[in-house]
Amino acid sequence: MAQYVPHTDDEIAKMLEEIGVKDIEELYQDVPDHLRCEKLDLPEGLDELSLKRHFFNLARKNHPLEEYMVFRGAGVYNHYVPEVVKQLSMRSGFLTAYTPYQAEVSQGTLQVMFEFQTMVCELTGMDVANSSMYDGASAVAEAVLMASRLTDRYRALAASSIHPEYLQVVQTYTSGVGINVEMVAYDKESGRVDIRTLREKIDTGEKPSCLVVGYPNFFGVIEDLMLVREVLPKDVMMVVVVNPLALALLEPPGSFGADIVVGDGQPLGIPPRLGGPSFGIFATRERYVRQMPGRIAGMTQDLEGKRGFVMVLQTREQHIRRHRATSNICSNHTQAALMATIYMSLMGKSGLREVARQCYAKAHYLAEKVDRVEGINRRFSGPFFNEFVASVDVNPAHLDEYLKAHKILGPLPLSRYYPELVDSVLFCTTELNTVDEITFLVGRLEAVRNADL
Amino acid sequence: MAQYVPHTDDEIAKMLEEIGVKDIEELYQDVPDHLRCEKLDLPEGLDELSLKRHFFNLARKNHPLEEYMVFRGAGVYNHYVPEVVKQLSMRSGFLTAYTPYQAEVSQGTLQVMFEFQTMVCELTGMDVANSSMYDGASAVAEAVLMASRLTDRYRALAASSIHPEYLQVVQTYTSGVGINVEMVAYDKESGRVDIRTLREKIDTGEKPSCLVVGYPNFFGVIEDLMLVREVLPKDVMMVVVVNPLALALLEPPGSFGADIVVGDGQPLGIPPRLGGPSFGIFATRERYVRQMPGRIAGMTQDLEGKRGFVMVLQTREQHIRRHRATSNICSNHTQAALMATIYMSLMGKSGLREVARQCYAKAHYLAEKVDRVEGINRRFSGPFFNEFVASVDVNPAHLDEYLKAHKILGPLPLSRYYPELVDSVLFCTTELNTVDEITFLVGRLEAVRNADL
Amino acid sequence: MLIFEKSHEGRYAVLLPALDVPEMDLDVEDHLVRKASPELPEVSELQVVRHYTELSRKNYAVDVGFYPLGSCTMKYNPKVNDALAELEHFSYLHPYQCEEDIQGALELMYHLQRFLCEITGMDAFSLQPAAGAHGELTGMLIIRKYHDIHGNAEKKKILVPDSAHGTNPASATMAGFEVVEIKSGPDGLVDIEDFKKHLDNEVAGIMLTNPNTLGLFEKEVDKIVELVHEVGGLAYYDGANLNAIMGITKPGDMGFDIVHLNLHKTFSTPHGMGGPGSGPVGVKDFLKNYLPVPVIEKRDDGNYTLEYDLKHSIGKVRSFYGNFTVLVRAYAYIVSMGAEGLKKVSQVAVLNANYLRRKLSERFKVAYDGPCKHEFVLDNYEVWKKWGVKTLDMAKRLLDLGFHAPTIYFPLIVKEAMMIEPTETETKEDLDRFVEAMFQILDEAEHNPELLKSAPKTTPVSRLDEVKASRHPIVRWKREEEEI
């Protein structure tokens, strides 16, 4: 059993005496007898060494990505995380601090938040950003809630091509306050949001609060935000779900009049971690800042006029505004946002662009090769970033197993989320895929039809 | 190619202009043409990701201890290193600092040195300790040199049972100043230093400066320091080479009138690291402190009377005393000494004892079992700590291979260092050996005679 | 300086190999091609290292010193747990790998669910929620869905004590409920009379924290829960204060239907400057099918699986499977401590709080009588009235004396409140030192109030102007911007 409690029996006795009780039990005198429980039924505690041994056994039952050539993304990407990001973000001055309630001894945290917010604004082209949400999905959900608050409308539109899990979360979040979320289909040819359907949805029924659209969307397809914005009435908010990395190459949503930009920060230096924790990005326009959820750091001065940072606009938050708060969020994901901040500092202007450029080039190189494989066809004509959908003439589940046997974590079968894409899979590349891996994958794709499945 | 130089071409140009030269070449005008070299013939530089890939390839060609049940010590031990030791000792405030020449901004280092010295004194029972030597071997060598300086005698005695590599290093170090190092044989029965031989050596020839003796010695045998001290004339220095961990159980050399205590600190929380870096322990009596090599931290006050730490007695050292310094040592192994300091703090009084106790108990448990295996016999009757020698009736090299095939890093064959022990091997256990491992090893030892070798 | 202010055009580090496939121009409509690159810093690797090393050194943290932030359980976060969570075999798993590939992870999560059930007396847990508040929202949505399914259209109110954490009412609102505040009595516990006044058919449920945020155990908790049940409401337990009662009593036994836990508090995962944490939600059997998906189940063949098929599930509350590497740490903590260890944790957390309470009560006014649990609240109203020194000033002065300040001005029902939670990992010596500091501050309040009002002095910055900051918020750096 580990021992993190420093007290010796002697000390405990001394403290009890000081308190004036005979034993610790007496301190629980207010817990009625009938509520007392038996000894918990848990395994015996473990010392540190035994704990490690236990974990090595568990670890052996996992097959981490390093065992594979990875061509799977779909919301979580296998990017390179530089050592500096790992080591600095684990510094205990960051890791073991809490929310910067006492600003004077939390300038590290607050400045990180401020820098992070700035970087998010730069990437997204928006005016203001908070210092993180839980993840991309909850960020989208909060955006939809915010759009409703701002417009006082309870009908929201969402492209069916945003991440299906995000959509599910939006549904859950909005169920309470009764927002009706309607899907807008994608164009079967381009993979972009179907503009005709969108127009129809807008023209019929209640005026929607917002439209949620991906950039790129779940299929990797880059939506034409200019067109979308044109189609949307001025007072219908455009909520854009981004892959922040793609914004190193793509004109930011802010340029097209996006009202809220959200997304998951995982591509910015955070390991896959079985999907979490990463963090949610949330940015909006200055005029909406008082309706924004989450913590915000701002610049100010100390008594000597020295620059410093504090949390601002806390009256939006639950600890002050309680049931009228803009959100219930309290703990957020600052430490993950820190990782992204360090990552973006380290990669810098040119480095982030380079990562995006490599992801892009490799995906397109692969796409070209894949197009030439018999029985595999790219599904959408729309421009894409580092993911693309293709239909395959073998069972995608079998393909998956076949590739796995060749140490490839292959493209994700899409049937689970899109019944109409039952024959399709989602390919992904990052800067970590080498040309040899791509060639090997293509070779396997060519071979699969003749393989014994 | 990695890029740790921050300068852009523009900046370089600006700086050159400021200096008033046209290019960097001009700054090398004092290097004669005939001394200029061609472009170095080295592989192309690697970015961080490629570097990691390169290293993973190298790593794959190594078989680390985690692949084995480890029964090999012989100077480097497979102890448990707690996480806290790893993480704290890598803090950059420690790792990227240099020798504390500016004490006011090096209080962390200096206090660590002071604490370390205290712990070494506590372990060894000596008055003073320096804040580390390179390793155990060089520490012994420096001790012999120091004994010569103090006694002005150039004949030293050393038990042949101290670590053979240490003996070699002593030979090398003393060759320059012409100290004659004579071996004192071990008693074939007990494995302890042969007292009769020792007496003879003392009684014949020049008076020796010192005797070097192990505690425990290389065979794991615990010398009777009281007896050794009795045999040694008062003015012949007793230099004791310790395994610091054993001192948690054994009466410290200081109690028996040791003059210098040295040893290797690896057992105190430092990974095996293919043998280095660990650090050398060096402790002596107060009255010899001015002849001690190495850095020493001492307590003092600042201008306000606040306690602080500085390097003391620097006039012994090379940067001041130059060719009359007590040693040439400059860089030492403080960061490894820090690891030991953290390790000893964490294990604490009872924890260190517990580690030693477990090492002891497991070695003795194994010894008992081994004794019962046909064809294997313990070689020495002297008391031992966590290592013991046994003779085997199969070829030790073959035994080694056989055990390796069973994922055991078995006892070390001794023929390399002791021709007379050609049939013998050195067993070792630490707290990391489980009873199951021991049972498995014993089973293999029983089986080996019938195995096809 | 901000990292942007250290930027120099054209400076960079090299971390990636050159592109090994043909260069590709961006094949999108012109207007979608980024024109101006985002203004990210252009700095060297060493600059990055120094910058964030410096920032980390400007923070107070658990690894730096005593952090008695009430309600936040700032205890020691074992280093080994961080190391385990960072192992490649846990942190480099893709959520869409097949289950066969992640059996170790699923096994861990499955057992964590079971452990949490055992510790809380609930029947099923979902590990999805990313934080306490997220768990609350989850719980509220479960209550809503439950009433929906049962056709209880009238149930639209959630009762919340006035001492509750702000997330409670906020979460209820987010789930579409109307929040009804219940008064606390003079003893700091739920005022049963006031509670009963609000008890009617419209009550969808109640949210309770026990011990509550005053550190007091709601003795009548099971009765309150019973009454809520009687009107057809459900009872929700905010488990943020579980650190006081592990192995002593269980919310399940108190009658609660839904529970959330803050793994980043009770189970010692590091707070990370405010997150990520994790807020699993547990329920009684009859609500099992309402949990957010997936939950982890064990199949007959001994393998573990992600179960998505829960009949009444509220759906998903976040993507994938919760904050996995936080779960890893919490699991490591529980298996390290075992039953005895956890009980001792609670006992000593309560011991430490009572010890501090006792000592401080010599000169401070403690807001409520009787032994506390893991925390207690001081009422510094008198100090303010007598010497014009606010709790804020006292808090700032503590920073100078090397301590993090307690939570202040919360709960709202105590004037000039100071909420102190020492946790079990602090030594008696450190508690004594804290008491000394508090007494010193009291002396200073009397004899040198200016010292307190101008505190802190020894921190990287002196007292910061928060009002100004929120009046004209500057929330991002801009190139043109001069230092304000």
Added chain:
Amino acid sequence: MLIFEKSHEGRYAVLLPALDVPEMDLDVEDHLVRKASPELPEVSELQVVRHYTELSRKNYAVDVGFYPLGSCTMKYNPKVNDALAELEHFSYLHPYQCEEDIQGALELMYHLQRFLCEITGMDAFSLQPAAGAHGELTGMLIIRKYHDIHGNAEKKKILVPDSAHGTNPASATMAGFEVVEIKSGPDGLVDIEDFKKHLDNEVAGIMLTNPNTLGLFEKEVDKIVELVHEVGGLAYYDGANLNAIMGITKPGDMGFDIVHLNLHKTFSTPHGMGGPGSGPVGVKDFLKNYLPVPVIEKRDDGNYTLEYDLKHSIGKVRSFYGNFTVLVRAYAYIVSMGAEGLKKVSQVAVLNANYLRRKLSERFKVAYDGPCKHEFVLDNYEVWKKWGVKTLDMAKRLLDLGFHAPTIYFPLIVKEAMMIEPTETETKEDLDRFVEAMFQILDEAEHNPELLKSAPKTTPVSRLDEVKASRHPIVRWKREEEEI
């Protein structure tokens, strides 16, 4: 506080499983059984974490800021190299594993030997020595053995310039040589006349540093070496300053017979508060067999092996195979940089030094003329004479201004010396800031000398009394001892 002062009897952390074999009493003579346990601290894990976290925060370090400590090459230590060295596959190898098991390690060391040969122009390297001084001793012992073997009994003198690092004469002494100091001329270079005066049959060798510790390139180095060779002596190169000349010139080409390098300087392995470092020694072909053993060789079958069989080897200078995990970092550094990278390192190291030199020379006296290499020395004698401010005072004031001080009072031949080595990883902005600080200090020296004499003020302690500390040295804590 010292960790011992935080100790509390009976406190402990649990890190190991209980003993799983029978308990054994210590079976030795009674007098060998320890009576009083060593007084190690009894503290909790959190106390240990806080204690050493705090200490680490009290240190200045490369990761904290500019560290222009002349002669020490305090440059950025790439984080990735640390991570690689700490990999289980490198740090958990036992030195007595069979060669088959450590081929990766041996391959790395073999290539490192080859790289170092290429960089220095030597023919063979041994990676054994643990530090620069250790390498010097190794080199001196090689010279001694060489002369022994060749029957040169008369050769007992080693020539060492007066500007040499203290380790040089100390190492020569340790190897049993008589040290003869050679004067530096007014240009800071070896005074050829003085050198020639000492050149006779008794000269066993010379130790030179080039660029020397003044940061000046010994232009006549090959002639000096030639003259030493003519009297039958060997030439030793102290490679601590190699950071100035990689890819530009090689000690081997200058004629040196033996070279040591400081991997912890030029090849950027972290200094670790003073070590571990690594000081490999390289030699020309004719001395190959004198190297300390083992060296790494490549066998015909492509495998790597530890070679112990060198005919005239001086033997072993340390146990096992050198500071392996330091070697790992140095290897990583070299393969990261490649030929171009290393050359750029040297070029920019020299550029930075000359830039600083040029800027500072506006108001400071630079000890020697002409472009410097990687470092240069200021002569602050005038400042002292004029305003009574010592170089020490200026150094202490720099600490207040956020910089580590340069090396002071070395080399001994410059009065009130301040030796500045910026290294290549510092930005121009930081150099400019340093110049500003230096100028500010000069102003203060004139107008407010007391400020300097009482500096530093902003550090964890103010100026410490070193004299007192050495007069009555207190070098360990004792229980009885009260704080002094």
